[in-house]
Amino acid sequence: MMHWPVIEKTAEAYRVAPHMRDYSAARAQFSWDAVARALPRMPDGGFNIAHLAVDRHADGPLAPHCALRFLARGAAPREYSYRDLRAAADRFAQTLSKLGIGRGDRVATLAGRIPELYIAALGTLKAGAVYLPLFSAFGPEPLETRLSLSGARTLVTTDVLYRRKVEAIRARLPALEHVLVVRTGSGPLPANTHDFAALAAEAPAGFATVATLPSDLALLHFTSGTTGKPKGVLHSHSAVVVHEATARYALDLHDADVYWCTADPGWVTGVSYGIIAPLVCGVTTIVDCEDFDVERWYAILAEESISVWYTAPTAIRMLMKAGLEAARARRYPALRLLASVGEPLNPEGVLWGLEAFGLPFHDNWWQTETGGIMIANYAAMDIRPGSMGKPVPGIDAAIVVREANGGVKPVDDPDQVGELALRSGWPSMFRGYLNEDERYRRCFAGDWYLSGDLAKRDADGYFWFIGRSDDVIKSSGHLISPFEVASALLSHAAVAQAGVIGVPDPIMGEAVKAFVELKPGNAADAALNKQLMGHARKLLGTAVAPREIAFIESLPRTRSGKIMRRLLKARELGTAEGDLSTLEGAE
């Protein structure tokens, strides 16, 4: 692992002086209280993400500055200044208020990267409500589960997505009172929905942002665990303290930056670092409304003069696949910092940045639960390719081992593998799992939040990711519950049992693969395989559905009947099956 050359940073190389010039010094003098104090309160003492992201800029010199610039094929770019963004978010907050939605209510979005999603997110926060993003590539089943668990009273979506994914499940979502639809075509408004644009046009201008407390809930993100039930991760307005600090330290955002976060706002990165952090920092964010496309991405980097680019290993690997020539066909004089998140970026990817752009990728690590970047590589710190870097100032990270009494013990020996843990209490630490207090408590031992990721720390303090400590699948940077996939397959009449694992994939990191045991009387043929693939895609959507299904005579089970996913995986990978009695037999 250590044969990859260290990428050394020298002061002469900085075109813009990094916010953090000396990691150790920054760590020594850092305090979250100081960062929080530097963020202005509302005149009445309130502390609201939307005030920090939009209102205060719209009231100041940044009012005419471009906040968001949307790029869509076949259309002129759509720009929102901080003033425009506030006006639009105000109207949405007014709309919510007219519908009787306010403090503490949950407002969901299900849309691609369209302006209305950003406006709805910010307007929701202004209204003191809790924002819940749902990924547009989810199928009806994951959507129903998440909407139902969240108790969302309001959903903002498009006519196309509503018809494709929500209409059929609507009757089973009694809490969902209002659906606001962004119309993309000339078709009629779906029954039982509101026209987003019409409501915005009717809404009065201006809105007094609700004076929330730092501890009031602001965001609800669902993430997958080992069971079928997704976890609703709750964050409060205080999370913005971490968004701001990490955007400065890990992404090195400066006032004049043009920033591009390629993460979809249906997930935590796209919300925290695609909406909140850059707006709080007052920079210009580019939003590409289109799907991934090699040429298009290079054109955006060059022509939009992107200076800071935050992307993901899956995208980087797709670009690498297209070859250096495509990257080198353009010049990127504005580009200053490249960062990556979602899953560990392999060393080849880190170094490929140097070849393609003359800049390395800065990998970082965090989770939905941590609310913001926790461990990172920094502009002014040497990179050890393949390492996630060092903890953000203000964050204490440790490698811990569990003890017999249920507690944990930090290990100080370098390179010892253990569970990655963070000392609890940072401002963006999740406040709970929705309606699951026990599950929340189980994430902590003493002072430590236990991440469920296995890692090690080298003698110089760099952290290295090893793997998950559970069976959750990580595909294209997103966690997928094997149970959720298996449940969808089991709803097909021919399926008796299903075991779902992640298999290595050169682009996605892991791809979802399902092993299916059929009920008697069904032929394990290509036609049925295709039918099952279609069934799973229809229910789960492309983000969750398996990419491959294999028929199996008999799934390996423990004596109590639990499917042994690790054995399936070991067989698939051709690795040693190990001492199975201690794996899943000991449940």
Add this chain to the structure above:
Amino acid sequence: MNTPDVRPRLLKLLTDIAADVDPASVAAEAEFSDQFDFDSMDQLNFAIAVHREFGVEIPERDYRELRSLAGAERYLRRAAPQTP
């Protein structure tokens, strides 16, 4: 390669990936992702499948031309001029 031969083969490749799609419902000119869920990995897998099925080299920069049925047909016509 003429269109009548190519289309059913393309539809087969498409529905091997997007098995939830009824081939009869696919509009030729509209992009796949505007008609049904079809993500970047699907696009990539479709391009690879077209390359394998038709033996045509498809550099990454051309993947965008394979985003609709008609686009893929046009691409194949250009890539492999019809031979007697």
